[in-house]
Amino acid sequence: MNQQVSKQQIEEIWIEEEPYYEAVGEEIVLFESAYNNKLPLLLKGPTGCGKTRFMEHMAWRLKRPLITVSCHDDLTASDLVGRYLIVGGETRWIDGPLARAVRSGGICYLDEIVEARKDTMVVIHPLADDRRVLPMEKVGEQLQAAPEFSMVVSYNPGYQSVLKELKQSTRQRFVAIEFNYPSADLEKRIIVRETGVDAQSAQNLVKFAEMTRNLKGSGLDEGASTRLLVHAAKLMVSGISPITACSAGIGQALTDDPDMVAAVQELSAALF
Amino acid sequence: MHPLSVVELEQRLDQVLELDLVRLSPEQAAQALAPFSREQQERALHWSQIAAQAHVQIGQQISIHAALALPLMSDEVMGRWVYHALDLYDRKGLFPAIEAVKSVERYAAEAEARARGVGFDETVGMLSHFLQGLSGRHLQIEEGESLWTDSEKVFLPSFVGHFEQRDDNFQLYKAQLVTLWAENWYGTWRLVQGEPVQTRISQWLSVRADKVRDLAFLQRLELIRIDVVLKRVFPGIFRQRNRLLQMVGTPLIPSGWEYAVAALSDLQASLETSLLWLDRLDGEAPARLCYQEIWQIEAVDSAARARSEKERGSFQYLLWKMADELQLTEQEQQQAKFEWHQKENGEQQESVAEVELLLEDQPVAPPEIMNALTRSIIQDFGELPPEYLHPVGDAQFDPERLARNAQDVWGGTYHEEGAFLYDEWDGSRLNYRKGWAVLREMEAKLGDGNFVEESIHKYQRLVGHLRKSFEALRSADLLLKRQENGDSLDVDAVVDAMADHQQGQEMSDRLYLQNRRYNRSIAVMLMVDMSGSTKGWINDAERESLVLLCEALEALDDRYAIYGFSGWTRKRCEVFPIKRFTEPYNETVKQKIAGIESQDYTRMGVAIRHLTALLNGAEARTRLLITLSDGKPDDSDDYKGEYAIEDTRMALLEARRTGVHPFCITIDQEGQEYLSHMYGPAGYTVVDAVEKLPFKVADIYRRLTL
Numbered sequence: 001m002n003q004q005v006s007k008q009q010i011e012e013i014w015i016e017e018e019p020y021y022e023a024v025g026e027e028i029v030l031f032e033s034a035y036n037n038k039l040p041l042l043l044k045g046p047t048g049c050g051k052t053r054f055m056e057h058m059a060w061r062l063k064r065p066l067i068t069v070s071c072h073d074d075l076t077a078s079d080l081v082g083r084y085l086i087v088g089g090e091t092r093w094i095d096g097p098l099a100r101a102v103r104s105g106g107i108c109y110l111d112e113i114v115e116a117r118k119d120t121m122v123v124i125h126p127l128a129d130d131r132r133v134l135p136m137e138k139v140g141e142q143l144q145a146a147p148e149f150s151m152v153v154s155y156n157p158g159y160q161s162v163l164k165e166l167k168q169s170t171r172q173r174f175v176a177i178e179f180n181y182p183s184a185d186l187e188k189r190i191i192v193r194e195t196g197v198d199a200q201s202a203q204n205l206v207k208f209a210e211m212t213r214n215l216k217g218s219g220l221d222e223g224a225s226t227r228l229l230v231h232a233a234k235l236m237v238s239g240i241s242p243i244t245a246c247s248a249g250i251g252q253a254l255t256d257d258p259d260m261v262a263a264v265q266e267l268s269a270a271l272f
Numbered sequence: 273m274h275p276l277s278v279v280e281l282e283q284r285l286d287q288v289l290e291l292d293l294v295r296l297s298p299e300q301a302a303q304a305l306a307p308f309s310r311e312q313q314e315r316a317l318h319w320s321q322i323a324a325q326a327h328v329q330i331g332q333q334i335s336i337h338a339a340l341a342l343p344l345m346s347d348e349v350m351g352r353w354v355y356h357a358l359d360l361y362d363r364k365g366l367f368p369a370i371e372a373v374k375s376v377e378r379y380a381a382e383a384e385a386r387a388r389g390v391g392f393d394e395t396v397g398m399l400s401h402f403l404q405g406l407s408g409r410h411l412q413i414e415e416g417e418s419l420w421t422d423s424e425k426v427f428l429p430s431f432v433g434h435f436e437q438r439d440d441n442f443q444l445y446k447a448q449l450v451t452l453w454a455e456n457w458y459g460t461w462r463l464v465q466g467e468p469v470q471t472r473i474s475q476w477l478s479v480r481a482d483k484v485r486d487l488a489f490l491q492r493l494e495l496i497r498i499d500v501v502l503k504r505v506f507p508g509i510f511r512q513r514n515r516l517l518q519m520v521g522t523p524l525i526p527s528g529w530e531y532a533v534a535a536l537s538d539l540q541a542s543l544e545t546s547l548l549w550l551d552r553l554d555g556e557a558p559a560r561l562c563y564q565e566i567w568q569i570e571a572v573d574s575a576a577r578a579r580s581e582k583e584r585g586s587f588q589y590l591l592w593k594m595a596d597e598l599q600l601t602e603q604e605q606q607q608a609k610f611e612w613h614q615k616e617n618g619e620q621q622e623s624v625a626e627v628e629l630l631l632e633d634q635p636v637a638p639p640e641i642m643n644a645l646t647r648s649i650i651q652d653f654g655e656l657p658p659e660y661l662h663p664v665g666d667a668q669f670d671p672e673r674l675a676r677n678a679q680d681v682w683g684g685t686y687h688e689e690g691a692f693l694y695d696e697w698d699g700s701r702l703n704y705r706k707g708w709a710v711l712r713e714m715e716a717k718l719g720d721g722n723f724v725e726e727s728i729h730k731y732q733r734l735v736g737h738l739r740k741s742f743e744a745l746r747s748a749d750l751l752l753k754r755q756e757n758g759d760s761l762d763v764d765a766v767v768d769a770m771a772d773h774q775q776g777q778e779m780s781d782r783l784y785l786q787n788r789r790y791n792r793s794i795a796v797m798l799m800v801d802m803s804g805s806t807k808g809w810i811n812d813a814e815r816e817s818l819v820l821l822c823e824a825l826e827a828l829d830d831r832y833a834i835y836g837f838s839g840w841t842r843k844r845c846e847v848f849p850i851k852r853f854t855e856p857y858n859e860t861v862k863q864k865i866a867g868i869e870s871q872d873y874t875r876m877g878v879a880i881r882h883l884t885a886l887l888n889g890a891e892a893r894t895r896l897l898i899t900l901s902d903g904k905p906d907d908s909d910d911y912k913g914e915y916a917i918e919d920t921r922m923a924l925l926e927a928r929r930t931g932v933h934p935f936c937i938t939i940d941q942e943g944q945e946y947l948s949h950m951y952g953p954a955g956y957t958v959v960d961a962v963e964k965l966p967f968k969v970a971d972i973y974r975r976l977t978l
């Protein structure tokens with residue numbers, strides 16, 4: 001086990017350059033006022049629609065370090081708050097990422113919060129209301145959050161599983177911002193800006209994404225996200241033929257069903 | 273081996289087809305088959321027998337036409353010919369199947385083309401995804417005699433074998449599908465309001481003199497218009513279509529049509545443009561293109577009429593509901609004035625415009641279900657007709673109709689509305705009979721509630737014991753020691769590690785305690801045999817077992833459901849919900865358990881398929897399907913013996929594939945023979961005496977889920 005978890009590292013995740021982000025609605029203003037009012041935020045939206053990029057952009061804008069935790073189903077409260085480790089024959093308390101963000105006044109972003117274990121949610125509750133404290137049972141401490149601290153969680157309501165539903169007691173603590181795929185024009189602009197692909201190809205990619213989104217629910221769990229379009233466009237810029245780029249960058253990434261892969265391939269062949 | 277004589281053939285045919293039961297004569301077939309070699313005769317007998325298992329008349333027709341088929345077809349092609357007919361029988365009934373048998377010569381002639389061609393079955397899965405991706409109203413793909421659409425379904429020929437290369441045939445097949453889609457999406461089948469609603473084309477056609485000439489010209493003009501749009505929007509599709517035309521050698525644009533083409537190339541060009549230019553063209557009617565369909569204007573008219581009536585009702589009802597949610601008074605609702613306008617959407621040129629609904633000049637957000645409806649209406653009319661914009665309350669409209677999708681109701685011969693249709697496995701054909709068994713969920717009868725109390729009293733001591741042993745199974749927290757990762761340090765492990773360290777040995781890195789919540793997360797479906805053979809004390813034993821099991825299960829968090837099943841032929845399979853997953857164990861459930869009584873037969877496959885589907889809807893990590901039964905699957909029609917066992921086995925295999933664990937508890941002492949074939953060697957238990965059933969069932973369950 002790596003006992004040299006450097007205490008400084010995470011606090012030093014400052015974003016120096018402006019991450020490219022195109023506002024779809026009023027999310028930037030909303031985020032800023034929620035932040036100024038010390039309200040925690042919940043970002044909802046399908047995968048690859050720009051939630052993480054938005055967070056980077058906001059961290060840059062507000063000039064705060066961004067601490068991202070990707071939640072998984074084995075993530076326990078200790079993983080967030082901290083634990084005792086053995087250092088040189090002694091036990092020593094090491095803060096978890098959440099505790100570090102709380103101390104240093106960073107923005108803690110818990111990505112895909114529903115994936116975390118249910119008992120993990122409970123530790124974020126006192127942080128997510130006006131108390132803004134992190135109870136650290138094992139050291140007998142109540143950590144009061146720095147004024148600049150902010151907590152943001154994200155989740156994808158597209159997963160229609162009862163087990164992966166956010167509890168009311170959790171969700172009713174947050175200001176929620178809904179994200180969706182950008183409009184066709186905006187999405188085209190994003191692809192051009194991110195990859196430098198020509199406008200016609202970008203437009204075709206957007207049209208292609210729309211076609212895959214038509215298939216959502218009848219064979220595909222999700223349509224192609226903006227992220228996948230960016231991938232395909234990058235491949236195209238490096239000289240891969242559009243149909244191959246769409247197949248490798250989008251079609252194969254979306255599904256394993258051979259009929260569906262073939263159909264997606266035909267759809268891209270229809271456009272290029 | 274010498275060939276069979278006419279008399280011998282007659283005997284054999286009688287035997288394999290059981291013709292004497294239905295008073296059909298084998299004479300004609302026997303005469304025809306007599307000149308063939310023994311090997312060929314056996315082939316004919318073999319296929320006749322397989323067909324006769326589905327229907328004796330098909331078998332007889334096969335035996336008669338086998339004489340024609342034998343010189344023309346290899347054994348493999350002959351098998352396909354027979355299965356083709358049987359498939360038709362399953363889906364459409366006897367008459368089309370016999371027609372297919374009779375057209376043996378055509379089938380043989382096409383067989384070669386089929387080998388390099390592209391068929392419906394192999395491509396429909398992929399093409400329907402493709403079609404849905406293209407946008408527009410959902411179109412159902414079906415196999416038909418020819419290429420046509422009624423604006424809700426598209427019919428593709430069963431195969432295309434026009435070209436030498438398989439890929440070219442596939443491109444042609446796809447191009448044909450694209451034609452049908454594009455006519456629907458780019459407004460060839462525009463509707464006009466009126467009494468009755470009809471297509472613009474049929475309105476126009478009614479006043480034309482030379483209908484044949486006009487339609488030929490119009491169809492080509494529309495194809496040109498569509499290809500112009502495709503060139504703009506789907507350059508890939510356009511290229512492929514163009515290549516096909518070049519291969520066939522028919523140009524899309526006849527000579528002398530240049531001006532018309534220029535007009536059709538305009539961004540604003542529509543069906544009206546084609547109608548306008550039609551009279552300015554002369555010369556011979558253009559020949560058919562390879563991807564051109566056969567217009568069935570009347571079919572489009574009648575489908576459109578039904579659809580527009582339904583959609584108008586739904587739309588007006590949804591408007592009313594929206595007004596209702598805005599809490600307008602009744603009078604305001606009556607006068608609520610909805611309007612719409614087209615959304616600006618940049619450079620995107622779409623045939624169906626995005627629109628925004630306005631109420632009193634304010635944009636309103638319609639519910640999701642309304643968006644698809646609005647698009648479908650605009651796809652039909654090119655606008656939201658003013659008649660549609662008046663809200664109409666629920667008194668005049670049944671919202672149930674909204675939920676019912678036309679394609680959910682089987683379009684075949686049987687029209688089994690509201691029933692579930694399941695495929696059935698035919699072991700001798702190694703193929704599914706499609707939509708074969710018709711299953712309904714029936715209301716379970718209520719019985720005497722005292723039965724439950726009496727049973728509990730009767731088995732008082734057992735109930736207490738069961739509860740205790742079941743409680744021991746409950747979910748519990750588990751503290752895992754010596755883990756690599758965990759919530760807190762495991763002091764014992766740390767001390768050991770330190771000691772090792774002091775001695776210069778390697779330190780273990782397993783120093784943590786981990787809290788694991790052990791979660792049973794089990795859903796169980798109990799499938800209770802209600803066949804006639806359970807009458808009497810077997811039924812009593814079943815009911816008592818259920819009572820004891822329910823009492824015991826109440827001590828656990830396991831989700832459970834109880835369904836009885838019975839049936840009488842494939843058309844009347846029934847399941848009786850005694851307790852659904854969502855229902856608590858209450859008085860009604862107790863009465864329903866008491867009310868279980870023996871019914872008819874045991875058609876097991878369909879019941880397993882239905883209950884597996886329900887079981888998969890329950891949220892749990894482990895899913896169990898437990899069957900309580902007294903014997904073999906069996907029904908009054910041909911669902912017997914090997915056929916029934918193979919179908920049941922296949923249904924269980926399907927269940928296993930979805931992650932369900934099937935198990936069978938039976939009192940049939942001869943059960944070993946077939947149960948291990950159906951459920952696998954560890955998938956069943958035979959209880960050796962009926963009266964022991966109540967003692968055993970709960971215990972078996974406990975051991976299964978330990």
